[in-house]
Amino acid sequence: MRRPFRRRGQADLFDVVRLHLRRLSRRVLNDRCRDGLEPPEHDLLVLALERYLEQQCWHLVYVQEYGDAREPSRVRQTYLDSERAVESVARSCARYALDNWSPDWILEMRRRGAKGGRTSKRPPSWTDHDLDALAALDGLTVAAQARTLGRSRSTVDRMKRALRERG
Structure with missing residues (x-):
């Protein structure tokens, strides 16, 4: 054709x-x-x-x-x-x-979709060492902490939340 x-x-x-x-x-x-x-x-x-x-x-x-x-x-x-x-x-x-x-x-497509819905969250990009460094910068503003750690402000906020949950 x-x-x-x-x-x-x-x-x-x-x-x-x-x-x-x-x-x-x-x-x-x-x-x-x-x-x-x-x-x-x-x-x-x-x-x-x-x-x-x-x-x-x-x-x-x-x-x-x-x-x-x-x-x-x-x-x-x-x-x-x-x-x-x-x-x-x-x-x-x-x-x-x-x-x-x-x-x-x-x-199979349903199984793949269910698996993707359960595991779609990415793991955090920081380590316990990064959380300890953030704890040492307690008196600074979020913007100053972000500049010091080389992270974004939203990442610093998530790190603070993880630090509070860690105790």
Whole structure:
């Protein structure tokens, strides 16, 4: 299939359609897994994606209309310009989804999210030696303590809080 020239960083319609079909395929696989059904075979998923493109994305599948060369508005650029192109994008998206999907993908994403929520705090950047140095600078202002220790004022505030909690 011939793909038109595009500038760097510019997503063309073909990429958008392919991404949409990949997401749709994974959603179908996840829904079937949730309902206790086996994943469909490759040919069945390809057929379903082709039908989806024909029914829901019919405005993307058309034939080029070449008008006068001086009227570029009449020249339509096509990305899915034939049945072969529709079949090709459906086949590649189905293969990608079946190869990269696993039945426990949703549970794994939930587990990763829960772990990230529990351990998302960064550990403090100071040591006990830094807290002792801050305790020795007790009579100075927060700005002066920050300059002396080479830290920001908010870090000095957090260090003071840790010093109070330490006792």
